[in-house]
Amino acid sequence: MVAAASTATLSGHLYPFPSALNSTRLSTSASRPRPLRAAATLREVCAGHVPDHVLQRAEDVGYAVPTEVQEDSLPVLLSGQDCILHAQTGSGKTLAYLLAVFSAIDIGRSSVQALVIVPTRELGIQVTKVARLLAAKTCNVMALLDGGMLKRQKSWVKAEPPAIIVATVASLCQMVEKRAFSLGSIKILVIDEVDFIFGSSKQVNSLRKILNSYTAASSRQTIFASASIPQHNRFVHDCVQHKWTKSDVVHVHVNPVQPMPSQLHHAYVICSKKERLHVLLSLLERDAPKSAIIFVAQQSEKSKRAGNAPSSTLVVEFLRTEYKGTLEVLLLDEDMNFNARATSFTEVKGKGFLLVSTDIASRGFDLPQTSHIYNFDLPKTATDYLHRAGRTGREPFSKAECSAMTLITQDEHFVLQQFQNELKFHEQELPLESMFTFSL
Numbered sequence: 001m002v003a004a005a006s007t008a009t010l011s012g013h014l015y016p017f018p019s020a021l022n023s024t025r026l027s028t029s030a031s032r033p034r035p036l037r038a039a040a041t042l043r044e045v046c047a048g049h050v051p052d053h054v055l056q057r058a059e060d061v062g063y064a065v066p067t068e069v070q071e072d073s074l075p076v077l078l079s080g081q082d083c084i085l086h087a088q089t090g091s092g093k094t095l096a097y098l099l100a101v102f103s104a105i106d107i108g109r110s111s112v113q114a115l116v117i118v119p120t121r122e123l124g125i126q127v128t129k130v131a132r133l134l135a136a137k138t139c140n141v142m143a144l145l146d147g148g149m150l151k152r153q154k155s156w157v158k159a160e161p162p163a164i165i166v167a168t169v170a171s172l173c174q175m176v177e178k179r180a181f182s183l184g185s186i187k188i189l190v191i192d193e194v195d196f197i198f199g200s201s202k203q204v205n206s207l208r209k210i211l212n213s214y215t216a217a218s219s220r221q222t223i224f225a226s227a228s229i230p231q232h233n234r235f236v237h238d239c240v241q242h243k244w245t246k247s248d249v250v251h252v253h254v255n256p257v258q259p260m261p262s263q264l265h266h267a268y269v270i271c272s273k274k275e276r277l278h279v280l281l282s283l284l285e286r287d288a289p290k291s292a293i294i295f296v297a298q299q300s301e302k303s304k305r306a307g308n309a310p311s312s313t314l315v316v317e318f319l320r321t322e323y324k325g326t327l328e329v330l331l332l333d334e335d336m337n338f339n340a341r342a343t344s345f346t347e348v349k350g351k352g353f354l355l356v357s358t359d360i361a362s363r364g365f366d367l368p369q370t371s372h373i374y375n376f377d378l379p380k381t382a383t384d385y386l387h388r389a390g391r392t393g394r395e396p397f398s399k400a401e402c403s404a405m406t407l408i409t410q411d412e413h414f415v416l417q418q419f420q421n422e423l424k425f426h427e428q429e430l431p432l433e434s435m436f437t438f439s440l
């Protein structure tokens with residue numbers, strides 16, 4: 001049984017599900033009315049656990065009232081219990097786990113005490129920014145993200161160990177294996193977008209080392225976060241079986257019946273592949289988005305070998321010549337080098353953009369001005385749809401309308417319907433003929 005369990009993955013069914021687990025499930029849903037009581041402030045929820053200067057910083061940047069996931073999870077997180085944070089995209093999971101980090105660490109100690117693992121460099125930059133904002137120079141936050149800085153960081157980390165490290169799996173393992181530092185003093189470990197990292201064949205083995213060899217669940221608080229945890233009951237079971245968490249781990253599942261923001265309007269257009277670029281252009285002219293992300297498929301190895309241009313390049317080149325609006329057309333793609341990726345990521349902040357991106361931008365990216373999502377290529381899975389669509393509708397207290405539009409061929413319609421059934425959202429068809437007047 002144990003041997004089989006050691007090869008189980010998130011989606012695996014390698015052993016029977018035990019009826020009795022110590023873990024707890026907290027589930028809150030929009031359909032279940034909340035008790036009538038005055039909303040607590042973030043300061044009240046965190047009192048006695050999170051240092052005052054951190055709460056002051058949080059208030060200064062506008063985090064005065066907790067979001068639903070923060071309200072539900074902070075009592076668990078601040079009590080030091082292991083937790084699986086499972087809530088909608090854009091619901092504020094980052095602040096929830098960072099407050100737990102600040103409650104767990106001792107800023108007077110010179111050792112690495114908190115580790116936040118992220119799947120991509122871009123998400124790492126974002127989380128580091130929020131952590132530094134809350135720390136306000138009272139402790140060091142180091143980002144160990146894929147790129148050319150690791151040599152220099154190895155000396156820095158030895159000279160002055162940061163209290164908090166935000167890292168991608170590969171960079172962290174590289175540093176630990178080079179003995180730049182050990183993870184023996186870790187008090188709190190957060191894995192953000194946990195389903196994505198477990199689902200990545202490149203990252204999963206290193207993640208298991210971080211969870212079981214470099215650190216031990218018994219000596220740390222462990223937090224897993226994501227908007228999507230497929231087969232979450234099994235995941236909770238795996239956490240306990242594999243000792244990724246302690247046995248009393250709590251699954252905080254907010255709004256399980258509505259995994260995507262309610263103000264999101266979903267629609268699709270059926271058109272041929274040949275028409276797709278022009279349909280996209282017409283939609284951009286019609287919608288006049290504040291900012292938008294246009295998701296394209298990652299180019300396959302076969303298509304690369306055949307010398308074809310990737311979807312991303314085709315779309316960017318087309319929009320740069322044909323789009324007459326004011327938004328800047330930017331590109332973000334796994335195949336770009338780190339400097340080019342960093343430039344796109346920086347440029348996208350703070351101004352109107354049309355970002356053409358592969359799924360690299362679908363996990364954790366927080367660009368609250370994004371009003372429209374376009375799936376130029378159909379996402380591979382319902383989970384990918386959820387994360388792409390979740391790049392909009394991200395201001396937790398705003399009900400501003402936003403939209404997710406998918407361009408599909410007639411043959412792809414049934415796949416989109418499957419996503420709809422799985423994620424329980426409604427979609428409107430925009431008939432091509434009634435809307436567009438272009439001719440090819």
Ligand SMILES: Nc1ncnc2c1ncn2[C@@H]1O[C@H](COP(=O)(O)OP(=O)(O)OP(=O)(O)O)[C@@H](O)[C@H]1O
Nearest residue numbers: 063065066067089090091092093094095227364366
């Ligand atoms: N208490 C709060 N008050 C106001 N805004 C908040 C609060 N907490 C978080 N936010 C804002 O909400 C937005 C979404 O937060 P965050 O990026 O943490 O979402 P998430 O749950 O991690 O989403 P995803 O699953 O897509 O990664 C951010 O712009 C953040 O600044």
